[in-house]
Amino acid sequence: MEKHFLLEVNKVNGILSRYKRLIPHLVLLALLVSGVVYGWDNYLMSNPFARMMELKDLTRVTTDNSNNIYIIMKAKNKIVKIDAAGNIVYVINQAKYPAYTFIDYTDISADAKGNLYALRLYKEYNGFLVRKEEIVRYTAEGKLDTGWKPYVKEFPENSLPVEGSIHAIVADQNDLYYYDSADDQSIGRYKMASAGGVSTLVDQLQLPSGRHLNSINGTDLSSTAYSTHQGELYSTAEGKLYPLDNEPKGDSYPEWVQMSKDHQVYFVDQYGQSIKKVNPQQPGNVETLLTKEAFDKLDEQGDNINDITIRSDGKLILATNSKVYLVAGHNQLVQLTYSPWMRLIHVLYGALLLATALLVLWILVILWNLKEYSLITKQMMYFIPVILLFMFFLTQYATVKFKTHLMEEVDRKLIFLAHDGQNLIDSTLLDRIHSAQDFGNDAYRTIQQKMSYADNFSKFYWIVYKIDGDRYYQTVESDNNFRMFEGYSLDNTGSSESCQSRDVNGVAHEAKDYRGLIKGDFYACSGVDQQGSWRYAIGPLFNADKSRVIGFYETGINTFATNQRVSDINRMLIGFSAGMTMIMIALCIFIIRRSVTPIILLQESAGLIAQGHWDLQVSIDSKDEVASLGKTFNGMAASIRRNIAEITDFKNASYRFVPQEYIHYLGKKSILEIQLGDQLQQDMTILMTNIRSFYSLSKSMSPGDSFSFMNAYLNRFVPAVSGHNGIINKYLGSGIFALFPSSAEMAIQSAIEMRKVLDRYNAERKQHLREPIEIGIGIHKGPLMLGIIGEKTRMEGNVISEDVNLAVILEKLTEELGATILVTEETLLSVTDPAKFFYRDLGVLQVSGVDQPMRLFDIFEGDSAALFELKLHTKELFDQGIAHYQKGEFMQAREIFLNVIRHNRWDLMAKRYFFESDKLSQSTAPAGWGGALRVS
Numbered sequence: 001m002e003k004h005f006l007l008e009v010n011k012v013n014g015i016l017s018r019y020k021r022l023i024p025h026l027v028l029l030a031l032l033v034s035g036v037v038y039g040w041d042n043y044l045m046s047n048p049f050a051r052m053m054e055l056k057d058l059t060r061v062t063t064d065n066s067n068n069i070y071i072i073m074k075a076k077n078k079i080v081k082i083d084a085a086g087n088i089v090y091v092i093n094q095a096k097y098p099a100y101t102f103i104d105y106t107d108i109s110a111d112a113k114g115n116l117y118a119l120r121l122y123k124e125y126n127g128f129l130v131r132k133e134e135i136v137r138y139t140a141e142g143k144l145d146t147g148w149k150p151y152v153k154e155f156p157e158n159s160l161p162v163e164g165s166i167h168a169i170v171a172d173q174n175d176l177y178y179y180d181s182a183d184d185q186s187i188g189r190y191k192m193a194s195a196g197g198v199s200t201l202v203d204q205l206q207l208p209s210g211r212h213l214n215s216i217n218g219t220d221l222s223s224t225a226y227s228t229h230q231g232e233l234y235s236t237a238e239g240k241l242y243p244l245d246n247e248p249k250g251d252s253y254p255e256w257v258q259m260s261k262d263h264q265v266y267f268v269d270q271y272g273q274s275i276k277k278v279n280p281q282q283p284g285n286v287e288t289l290l291t292k293e294a295f296d297k298l299d300e301q302g303d304n305i306n307d308i309t310i311r312s313d314g315k316l317i318l319a320t321n322s323k324v325y326l327v328a329g330h331n332q333l334v335q336l337t338y339s340p341w342m343r344l345i346h347v348l349y350g351a352l353l354l355a356t357a358l359l360v361l362w363i364l365v366i367l368w369n370l371k372e373y374s375l376i377t378k379q380m381m382y383f384i385p386v387i388l389l390f391m392f393f394l395t396q397y398a399t400v401k402f403k404t405h406l407m408e409e410v411d412r413k414l415i416f417l418a419h420d421g422q423n424l425i426d427s428t429l430l431d432r433i434h435s436a437q438d439f440g441n442d443a444y445r446t447i448q449q450k451m452s453y454a455d456n457f458s459k460f461y462w463i464v465y466k467i468d469g470d471r472y473y474q475t476v477e478s479d480n481n482f483r484m485f486e487g488y489s490l491d492n493t494g495s496s497e498s499c500q501s502r503d504v505n506g507v508a509h510e511a512k513d514y515r516g517l518i519k520g521d522f523y524a525c526s527g528v529d530q531q532g533s534w535r536y537a538i539g540p541l542f543n544a545d546k547s548r549v550i551g552f553y554e555t556g557i558n559t560f561a562t563n564q565r566v567s568d569i570n571r572m573l574i575g576f577s578a579g580m581t582m583i584m585i586a587l588c589i590f591i592i593r594r595s596v597t598p599i600i601l602l603q604e605s606a607g608l609i610a611q612g613h614w615d616l617q618v619s620i621d622s623k624d625e626v627a628s629l630g631k632t633f634n635g636m637a638a639s640i641r642r643n644i645a646e647i648t649d650f651k652n653a654s655y656r657f658v659p660q661e662y663i664h665y666l667g668k669k670s671i672l673e674i675q676l677g678d679q680l681q682q683d684m685t686i687l688m689t690n691i692r693s694f695y696s697l698s699k700s701m702s703p704g705d706s707f708s709f710m711n712a713y714l715n716r717f718v719p720a721v722s723g724h725n726g727i728i729n730k731y732l733g734s735g736i737f738a739l740f741p742s743s744a745e746m747a748i749q750s751a752i753e754m755r756k757v758l759d760r761y762n763a764e765r766k767q768h769l770r771e772p773i774e775i776g777i778g779i780h781k782g783p784l785m786l787g788i789i790g791e792k793t794r795m796e797g798n799v800i801s802e803d804v805n806l807a808v809i810l811e812k813l814t815e816e817l818g819a820t821i822l823v824t825e826e827t828l829l830s831v832t833d834p835a836k837f838f839y840r841d842l843g844v845l846q847v848s849g850v851d852q853p854m855r856l857f858d859i860f861e862g863d864s865a866a867l868f869e870l871k872l873h874t875k876e877l878f879d880q881g882i883a884h885y886q887k888g889e890f891m892q893a894r895e896i897f898l899n900v901i902r903h904n905r906w907d908l909m910a911k912r913y914f915f916e917s918d919k920l921s922q923s924t925a926p927a928g929w930g931g932a933l934r935v936s
Contacts, residue, residue, distance in 0.1 A: 025363050032356040035349075055080070057530045061319040062309045064110035069317065069324065069336070075532045076104040079118060081142060082324075086339035090142030092118075101131060102560055106164070111171040114140030115148075119178075121164050128461060128479070128558070129160035135169060135178065137196065149197030153180075162479050172219040177202070179216050184440075187213060189221065205236060212440050212480065218259045225265040225280070227254045229484050231436035233267055235280040241265060242278055242286055253436055253483060256307050258316075266316060271486045272304030275318065275327065289316065294331035299323070306530060321530060376600075379592045380585075387584050391577040399570045406562065410535055411524035414555060415502065417460065418522055418539030421553025424450055427543050430466055430551055433475050436484040447476045459561075464541070465552040472514065472552060490514045497527035514538070518549045526559075533559045598626040602633055609637055679787025685747040685779060685827060686799075686807040687726065689717070689754060690735030692774045692815055698734075710734070713773075716761055720753040729799055735775075735811070739799065744781045744823075744830045748837060748859060751777045751821045755862040777862065778810025779823040781830055809849060810856070813935065817842065818908030821862035825855040837861055838868070840875050842909055843882045848936035858909070870904035877903075878910060885913055886931035890921035 060072040067084040079092040094103055107119040116138045122131045132154040137145040155161060167187070169178040176192040178199070185207045190199040203221050207213060211228040218224025224236040233242040233254040243252050254267040254276070266289075269276045273292040279285055296302070303320035310316055316327040325333040425447060432443035451462055464476040471487045491513045493499045501511040501521040509516075511523055523538040536556020540549040598620045605618045616637060620630035691697070691713070698706050714731065721728055721738045724746040730737040740747040754777065762772035782803030789798045810822045819842075828834050838861040846853045860871040871878075881896035897914035900907055916933060 025359065025366065029356070029359050029363060032352060032359060035352050055322055055324070057528075058306055058319040058321060058324070059530045060106070060108055061307045061317060061324065062108050062110060063311045063317060064114060065112050065312045066114070067311050067313065068110070068114070070108050070110055070116055071319065071324065072105045072108060075528075075530060076106060079105055079108065079116070079138075081116070082336075085341075086337055087342050092138060092142055107166075107169050109169045109171040109176070111176065112173045115145065115171075116140075116142075117169050117171055117176055119164075119166055119169050124160065128162055128459070130155060130162070130164050131157075131160060133164045133166050135166075135176075135192070135196075147195075149195060151178075151192060151196060151199060163481050167213055168216050170217065170219055175219075177219055179205075181213060184212055185209070187216065187226075189224075208234070208240075210440060215255050215257050217257045223259055223263050225257045225259050225267075227257050227267060229436065229439040229480065231439075231484065233257065233265065233278070235265065238280040238283060241280060241283045242267075242276070244284060251487070253486070255483070256305070258308055258310050260310050260314065262314075266308060266310065268305045268308055268318075271483050272306065275305065275308060275316065289327055290318075290331055290333070295333075298325075298331075298333045376589070376592055376596050379596070380589065383588050383592070384585060387581055387588070391581045391584075395570070395573045395577045398573055399566065402569055403566045406566065407526075407535065410557065410562065411537065414460075414535065414537035414557070415522050415524055415539070417555045418537040418553055421462075421464075421539050421541055421555070425464060425541055425551075425553060426450075427541060427550055430464065430475065430541065433466065433485075439484040444476055448478075451476075451478065460555050460557055461536075462553065462555040465554065467518070467549065467551050475551070490518075493525065497525055499523045499525035514552070517552055520549065525556075531558075533563070535559050535562065598630065602626075602630065605633065605637075609640065615641065679785055681783065681785050682741065683781065683783050684786075685740040685744040685781040685830075686784070686801075686804055687721070687738040687740065687747045687751060687777065687779050688732075688735065688804075688807040688811040689738075689751070689775055689777045690732065690811050692776060694734035697771070697773065713761075716757050717754055720750050720757055724750040724753070726750055729797070737799075737804075739784075739786075743832075744779070744827045745832065747779050747781075747827070748821070748823065748831065751779060751859065752837075752862050755820055759864070774815075775820065776811045776814030777821045778807045778812075778814065779821065779827050780807045780810060781824070781827045782806075806850065809847060813847065813856075816908070816935065817856075817858070817912075818906065819858040819860065819863070821859035823857050823859060825857070828857050838872060840871065840878055841882055843886060843913075844930070844932040846932040846934045848934075853930065853932035867904075867906060870906070874900045874903050874907065874910070878907075881910070881913060881917075885917055885933075888925060888929075888931070890917040890925075893917040894921055 055071065055073050057075045058071055058073045059076055062070050064070070068089065069082045069084075071080045071082070072078070073080060074094075077094040081089040081091075083089050094105075101122050101124060104121045104123060105118050106121050108116060110116050118136055118138065120134045120136060122134065123129065124131055132152060134153070135151040137148040137150075139145050153166070165181050167179045167181060169176065171177075174194075178190050178192070179187050180190060181187050187205040187207065189202045189205065191202050192199045205221060205224070205226075207228070211230055211232065211234075214227040214229050216224065216226035218226075218236070221236045225233065225241070226236075227233050231243075231253040232240060235241050242254055251270050253271050254269050255272075256268040258266040260266065263280060265278050265280060267276055267278075268274070270292050273295055274288060275290040275295075277287045277289055295305070299320055301320070301322065303322065305318050305320060308316055308318045318325050318327060318333075324336045326336060328334045429443040429447055432438070433441070438444060447464060460478075462478045463474060463482075465472040466475045467473075467490075468487075470490050472490060473485045473487045474482055475485065493511060493514060499511040500508045501516040501523050502508050503516075503519075503521050508524075514523070517523060517538060517540050520540050522540075524536075525538065526535050527533070534556050536554055538552050538554045541551040541553050542548065543550050601618055601620065605616055608616050617634055618630050620627045698709075701709060710733075714736070717736065718728060721736065724740070725742045726738045726740045726746065728736060729739050738747075738750070740750070754775065758773070758775055765772055780803050782801065784799050784801035784803060786797070786799055788796070790796055806824070810824070814820060814822050822842075823839075828839070831837075837859055839857045839859045842856045842858050844853045844855050858871070860868055863871065877896055877900050881893050881900065884890075884893035884896060894914060894917035897910045897917060900910040901914060904910065912933065912935070
């Protein structure tokens with residue numbers, strides 16, 4: 001278990017070491033991706049290189065005491081806070097949709113502490129009926145304040161209204177007020193509890209008879225102003241402010257009312273084209289701060305003013321569809337800009353996107369170059385992206401086709417509904433509506449009531465337009481929250497709209513204006529505004545005798561529900577495509593593996609052959625080019641086996657002539673690397689052994705018997721050398737010349753092993769009635785030169801050293817001195833623990849042919865068992881005799897050696913010392929005598 005764990009750990013470490021170069025890049029990529037994701041929602045409001053604030057679909061704007069600006073944007077789905085310097089402080093994204101519901105932010109207000117209150121409308125799936133209203137609070141950091149209980153107003157499921165009843169929320173210092181309409185004529189002002197959740201009715205506002213609230217602002221009834229859908233401006237304290245009864249109405253339509261601290265009333269007029277101010281104390285004194293002409297010139301995109309707010313310093317802020325302006329003076333607008341720091345962040349974000357893309361490419365390059373990939377992996381690298389791209393485009397194509405067919409079906413149904421407008425709307429009623437003043441009159445209500453049954457499911461909205469000259473005007477709408485009698489030119493369909501006209505024959509044409517409607521054509525259109533995205537159809541409305549087009553009837557849907565259904569289909573297709581992709585990938589893997597498996601088999605077989613499995617054969621039955629390759633592979637393997645066999649035989653044969661260890665000590669890997677002159681100088685132990693009286697023995701044998709005898713002898717004795725790390729340097733006819741590079745101890749053990757082998761061999765010879773043989777072994781340690789001698793056509797290994805000759809001399813002395821194994825003092829001293837051997841000191845000997853006297857030792861452990869016992873028994877006496885002899889005490893030495901001989905009459909060395917001691921005891925020792933015994 002532990003071994004398996006260690007193997008797994010090593011495997012993991014191997015993978016980490018291989019990919020450690022990639023780890024910093026992956027960490028950096030994770031950081032960059034995190035920055036991209038965070039910045040996408042929190043900083044990238046528009047073009048990252050834009051200096052001016054270019055936002056999208058602005059609907060409401062407000063400020064706080066620190067002049068921070070809060071904006072509702074992206075079709076009421078997002079709130080942005082921007083400080084006075086132009087830095088984006090935070091972004092609040094749309095809350096998660098409950099089932100079959102989507103959420104709009106419809107109003108915002110900030111208190112003195114920087115808390116932001118937001119009014120949220122929960123609408124049903126099609127976007128026309130309100131399920132509930134909710135007021136929530138966000139902290140100064142943009143987090144939902146969970147410690148403040150939201151105020152929630154839910155509507156009965158069977159009577160959902162088309163608009164919410166809360167008209168405005170107003171934060172006054174640290175208090176929050178909101179206006180809620182109990183009915184068309186009564187507006188209640190409520191104060192929220194400090195902890196939220198509940199509210200208290202503070203006072204009640206009664207609207208003038210027949211008037212319908214459009215916008216309202218103020219914290220108490222003494223300083224509250226409001227506008228109506230009839231295009232009028234009122235003050236709760238002073239009554240009607242604008243336009244006065246004696247003033248021409250024109251295109252006046254006050255809305256987005258704001259009450260300043262000094263009780264001045266600011267409002268947007270002329271259907272979002274101008275800004276005016278009026279003092280409630282002087283109703284007739286209306287000041288135009290921004291004229292329609294000046295606004296059209298300053299705002300080149302032709303947007304309307306969607307909201308205004310008053311900063312704490314009294315300056316006015318206005319918001320169009322995509323820009324925020326400061327009203328710097330009369331007809332003077334200054335577009336708010338990002339701070340240098342914000343612009344730097346935008347530029348850095350663009351650089352971050354680029355760096356992320358480049359890093360991804362670099363990581364792919366590293367992965368590609370990191371290691372070799374298998375053929376299957378490479379094939380999958382090619383096929384999987386192709387499959388994924390194919391399935392992606394197939395899914396998108398199917399989604400687009402489904403959406404196209406769905407929208408075409410929606411267009412057909414909407415055009416069918418648009419045809420109904422002619423039957424549902426009484427043209428005489430339309431003639432009785434001439435201006436915003438007619439909002440809610442009898443004709444207005446009659447049209448609304450007649451149209452109400454047409455859509456029991458509230459999936460559709462509808463608008464009735466009235467034509468007057470080259471312009472058409474919004475007259476009646478399903479949702480009363482619109483600019484009554486706002487006019488548009490027949491010459492364009494709007495920059496964010498796309499329309500197709502269908503003539504009486506049903507032929508579709510791209511429409512650039514609405515003049516085709518006057519001819520009786522029907523239009524199918526799509527568009528996007530601050531409220532969302534829409535799909536609608538427009539049809540003509542004729543007068544009573546059908547001779548003239550007097551208006552249009554528009555009916556349509558919010559495409560949120562349709563887009564959600566398309567998204568559901570897209571997710572279903574993605575899920576189906578993902579399943580099919582997995583099946584296709586699995587099928588590809590199966591097919592590729594089936595195709596590549598024979599190649600993998602060949603690869604693995606080649607690896608096994610490289611590891612020495614020469615007998616390997618592969619069997620491939622694919623009946624294709626790979627099968628032919630397999631046959632070629634088997635032929636190649638057979639050829640390799642033959643060549644390897646020849647090389648192995650040659651190598652083994654070469655080791656018979658030049659030992660492998662010999663080659664190793666010369667620093668070569670094989671005999672092929674041996675060169676003439678290769679040599680090595682090293683201290684080694686030399687062992688010489690020979691068969692005694694071999695000449696006399698060989699005369700009794702034929703030449704063939706002599707060779708057989710020597711081979712049998714060597715087969716038995718050579719393992720005693722190689723088994724103790726010895727090297728056979730040369731066969732000497734009747735003996736062996738061996739080297740022991742490791743230690744002298746091994747040489748002595750090898751010699752003792754030879755004695756044991758000799759005893760067994762002689763026992764075999766005795767069984768065959770043959771004479772026993774004896775051997776002598778000489779061992780000496782010293783420096784030698786090991787090398788290659790000869791000439792280029794004939795070389796051999798050899799040893800050059802005087803110490804070799806000394807070993808030869810020792811072997812020859814063994815018979816004369818009555819020993820089997822003789823070693824020099826240098827040899828015995830190099831042994832770590834000489835006491836492990838049985839030996840005796842033969843004293844200092846002056847050997848013939850050797851210049852200097854030397855001390856020799858008899859390893860009698862290598863003698864026969866009988867002789868071993870005798871030498872062991874007399875060893876102490878023998879050592880005493882040697883000591884007396886070397887001191888010149890010849891008489892005492894003579895007596896001791898005589899005693900040794902009495903116990904062991906075969907002790908030739910004791911006899912030599914006896915005779916020499918007897919001789920020297922009768923005369924004086926010669927001059928220069930150093931205690932050495934002369935032997936020849």
